[in-house]
Amino acid sequence: MLRNSAGRLTVLASTVLMLVGVVSAGAAQAQAPGGPITYSIDFSNPRESDDNNLPEPYGEVVVRAPWGQQTALWEHPDRDINTPTLPRYPLYGGAEHRYVPHPVTEVCAFVGEDDTGINEDDVLADGCVPYTGPGRYTISAEGGSVTITVYDFG
Known part of the structure; x- marks a missing residue:
């Protein structure tokens, strides 16, 4: 028994x-989901007043995991007069693809706009917004905004 x-x-x-x-x-x-993310980024600076009225952005756009890990969707250094004009990424329509090895809880943009020789640089975006799924995420600052459109993730 x-x-x-x-x-x-x-x-x-x-x-x-x-x-x-x-x-x-x-x-x-x-x-721990992750996978490919399909997205595009639009840079807006209403105060731009050079020859073509298009922004010369620099900085970074990232997606973050709950524990702080991040994956860059776009980044560019400030090269003063050599910072390229870029109203949209990718430049000629379509979407960009990147692999993100973690879940996404935030979309963040820390983007300046080069105004060398004209006036001080503008700040287009400075912060994060919660990620809720595919859609448009606009992050603003006093000089403009950055809109990240997520078409698909995972």
């Missing part, structure tokens, strides 16, 4: 451990 009870207890314990392992694995998979 004692041997029978010990056997049943062992089977019960094994079953519980197996279920805990399955639940943990499922939770880990639910917490």
Whole structure:
């Protein structure tokens, strides 16, 4: 009888451990989605007043995970008079693709606009917004805005 009870207890314990392992694995998979992201970025500076009235953005646009890990969607250094004009990324329509190895909870833009020789640089975007799925995310600052359109993720 004692041997029978010990056997049943062992089977019960094994079953519980197996279920805990399955639940943990499922939770880990639910917490770690990632995959390709398809997006485009529009830069807007209404105060731009040079020859072509188009912005020369520099800085970075990223997506962040809940624990702070981030993946750059676009980045460019400030090269003063050599910062290229870029009203949209990618420049000629369409969308860009990048692999993001983590879940996304925020879309962030920290983007300035080069005005070397005319006046001080403008700030187009400085901050983050919560990611809620495919759609448009506009991040603004006193000099303009940056709109990130996410077409697909995952």
